[in-house]
Amino acid sequence: MESAIDIQAETFVRDLAAAIVAPREGECLACYLDRVLRDAPCDGSLRLSRTYRDARAPRAVALEDRLQDGGGFCDCEVLMNVYWSKTDEVKPCHGARRGSTKPCDLWYRRTRGDRW
Ligand SMILES: [Zn+2]
Ligand SMILES: [Zn+2]
Numbered sequence: 116m117e118s119a120i121d122i123q124a125e126t127f128v129r130d131l132a133a134a135i136v137a138p139r140e141g142e143c144l145a146c147y148l149d150r151v152l153r154d155a156p157c158d159g160s161l162r163l164s165r166t167y168r169d170a171r172a173p174r175a176v177a178l179e180d181r182l183q184d185g186g187g188f189c190d191c192e193v194l195m196n197v198y199w200s201k202t203d204e205v206k207p208c209h210g211a212r213r214g215s216t217k218p219c220d221l222w223y224r225r226t227r228g229d230r231w
Contacts, residue, residue, distance in 0.1 A: 138167045143211035145198040145218035148190055150206075157191035164190055168216060175216045185225065198222040 135154050138147045147167050155163075161179050164187075168178045182188075186196030194200075198218050209219035218224075 136163065136166055138170050139208075141210045141213075142208045143219040143222070144168075144171075144216050145194065145200070145222040146206070146208035146211075148194055149200070152191055152194070157189050159189045161187070161190060161193070164193060171211070172214050172216045174214065178216050196225065198224055 136151055142150075144164065144167050148163055151163055157163075161182060164178060164182060168175050172178070182193050182197055185193075187193035200222055202221065209221055211217065211219055
């Protein structure tokens, strides 16, 4: 049987992990990915983008298609291929509307064929 302390510790660790990957109020997708990927390595999927979508814009069902269309097949590729920051320092987020997956104006979306 688990003691109350064990349960508390378990809950704490789980809450901590959840707090890192939880999108913050008003935080846009790109700033969210930029922040979380500093603490949690990309796992090669769009897991964080999906977490963001589910939490903030559950109706944006085409998000993954749009990201993959721009070359973002995993979370870190979204920041390498799809959205580029306009400045080196992208904090604090300029804010995103709830229900929208559009990044704030610290980011721009690369257009197709814009390769170096
Ligand atoms: Zn990646
Ligand atoms: Zn932002």
